Amino acid sequence: MPVRVRFAPSPTGYLHMGGARTALFNYLFARNQGGTFVLRIEDTDLERSKPEYTEVIHEALDWLGMTVDEGPYFQSQRTAIYQAKALELLEAGNAYKCFCTPEELEADRERALKEGLKQMYSRVWRDRRDHPEGLPFVVRIKAPLEGAITIDDMVQGPVTVGAEELDDFVILRSDGSPTYNFVVVIDDATMNISHVIRGKDHLNNTFRQIPVYTALGFDVPIFGHLPLIDGLSKRKGSMSVQHYRDLGYLQEAVINYISRLGWSHGDQEIFTMDELIEFFGFDHVGRSSGRFDDDKFLWVNAEWMKRLDDRDLATRWLPFLAKAGFEVSVDERLLGIVAVMKERAKTLVEMTEAAHYFFSDEVTLDEGAVKKWFKPGLEVIFEDIVADLSALQSWTPEHVQAVYDAHCAKHEVGLGKLAQPTRVSVTGNTVSPGLFETLYLLGRETTLARLKAGLAIMKERAAGDA
Numbered sequence: 394m395p396v397r398v399r400f401a402p403s404p405t406g407y408l409h410m411g412g413a414r415t416a417l418f419n420y421l422f423a424r425n426q427g428g429t430f431v432l433r434i435e436d437t438d439l440e441r442s443k444p445e446y447t448e449v450i451h452e453a454l455d456w457l458g459m460t461v462d463e464g465p466y467f468q469s470q471r472t473a474i475y476q477a478k479a480l481e482l483l484e485a486g487n488a489y490k491c492f493c494t495p496e497e498l499e500a501d502r503e504r505a506l507k508e509g510l511k512q513m514y515s516r517v518w519r520d521r522r523d524h525p526e527g528l529p530f531v532v533r534i535k536a537p538l539e540g541a542i543t544i545d546d547m548v549q550g551p552v553t554v555g556a557e558e559l560d561d562f563v564i565l566r567s568d569g570s571p572t573y574n575f576v577v578v579i580d581d582a583t584m585n586i587s588h589v590i591r592g593k594d595h596l597n598n599t600f601r602q603i604p605v606y607t608a609l610g611f612d613v614p615i616f617g618h619l620p621l622i623d624g625l626s627k628r629k630g631s632m633s634v635q636h637y638r639d640l641g642y643l644q645e646a647v648i649n650y651i652s653r654l655g656w657s658h659g660d661q662e663i664f665t666m667d668e669l670i671e672f673f674g675f676d677h678v679g680r681s682s683g684r685f686d687d688d689k690f691l692w693v694n695a696e697w698m699k700r701l702d703d704r705d706l707a708t709r710w711l712p713f714l715a716k717a718g719f720e721v722s723v724d725e726r727l728l729g730i731v732a733v734m735k736e737r738a739k740t741l742v743e744m745t746e747a748a749h750y751f752f753s754d755e756v757t758l759d760e761g762a763v764k765k766w767f768k769p770g771l772e773v774i775f776e777d778i779v780a781d782l783s784a785l786q787s788w789t790p791e792h793v794q795a796v797y798d799a800h801c802a803k804h805e806v807g808l809g810k811l812a813q814p815t816r817v818s819v820t821g822n823t824v825s826p827g828l829f830e831t832l833y834l835l836g837r838e839t840t841l842a843r844l845k846a847g848l849a850i851m852k853e854r855a856a857g858d859a
């Protein structure tokens with residue numbers, strides 16, 4: 394049986410991390426098995442479904458590198474198919490018209506509540522033939538009255554539900570529109586889906602759907618209900634894939650992190666998409682996903698920042714730099730900055746903030762750092778350093794270092810005493826990559842201008858002390 398799986402989002406919002414994990418497990422399974430990955434847009438809820446969310450879902454899947462092989466199919470375009478199937482069920486006696494009014498249903502519900510019984514439709518119309526003319530009706534499926542349904546879930550193992558738990562749910566509303574649990578079955582069956590892989594929150598639906606498969610004479614697919622991810626539901630709005638993209642997370646890191654929410658491969662933490670495709674299987678999908686862990690996710694992203702090739706990372710960095718007002722292009726200098734900064738920043742946004750002094754002359758010196766490091770007496774040494782740096786033949790990290798080494802020796806001070814006030818002058822603070830690499834990347838002109846400005850402050854402070 395060829396493997397055919399589907400991702401079936403409802404276009405009612407952004408693609409969040411839980412949805413992306415469902416998509417990924419379907420995608421990895423399809424690729425691992427040489428199968429087909431189908432996209433189906435479940436837009437039957439006309440009020441909440443919006444075309445722009447379909448766009449957003451496409452954009453997120455594209456960005457994450459999950460290529461769709463077939464689709465998208467839109468449920469909203471398949472109403473005629475669903476209605477024809479409902480008619481088929483009615484004719485075969487596997488579904489029936491129910492003429493209960495909302496008031497009658499409400500009264501039933503209240504009675505059940507009072508008597509402490511399960512609130513379930515009474516099935517009064519299941520076998521009645523005295524159908525009134527011209528009154529509105531819904532169509533209900535005939536669920537089994539006895540026995541039990543067992544599925545052998547790829548993740549949850551065997552799960553059984555007794556017939557007493559199942560109700561004759563509505564498959565066509567009184568306006569003729571089909572309901573969700575009905576259309577999903579028809580879609581999965583007619584699209585020849587071999588494995589239905591979705592969140593465990595759909596497990597109850599599965600048991601309601603199986604009688605529909607049986608009634609329509611369809612084969613029941615294999616199911617895999619993925620464990621829910623703790624800590625996601627409360628933060629729904631802020632958990633979209635695009636949200637993390639805009640925070641400067643890399644797609645490799647998103648894929649890597651969500652792959653581990655419920656799946657493992659020994660102790661390995663970092664995976665490329667190719668490795669995931671190679672290793673993925675349901676034998677290692679567990680019944681728990683664990684908690685969504687922001688720190689771990691950030692760590693995975695930091696690892697991917699280091700792993701990416703400088704040019705690739707620089708290209709992905711450009712939009713973040715542009716957003717911060719820095720219009721640069723990928724050149725030797727930018728590659729040099731990426732090489733030193735990617736080891737220290739955990740996201741592209743963090744890297745933009747940390748590297749601002751390479752792109753902007755608006756460097757504000759931190760007051761505390763100035764107080765701590767601009768010691769009286771330094772102005773004499775810095776006057777010399779500025780002069781020597783101006784006279785350097787060639788501006789390389791090695792030549793710049795030679796100037797500093799010479800002044801450490803001449804004035805008998807440790808490098809730290811000169812390095813920190815230099816950093817404060819050129820970056821505003823005491824945190825930067827290797828000093829000589831930083832000065833080299835800033836270039837002679839910028840370095841000297843900033844050192845001179847720092848020197849002026851040193852002199853002012855010395856004069857104030859005197």
Ligand code: GLU
Nearest residue numbers: 401402403435577591595
């Ligand atoms: N449209 C459903 C959802 O977004 C998915 C249902 C399914 O996978 O069967 O939760």
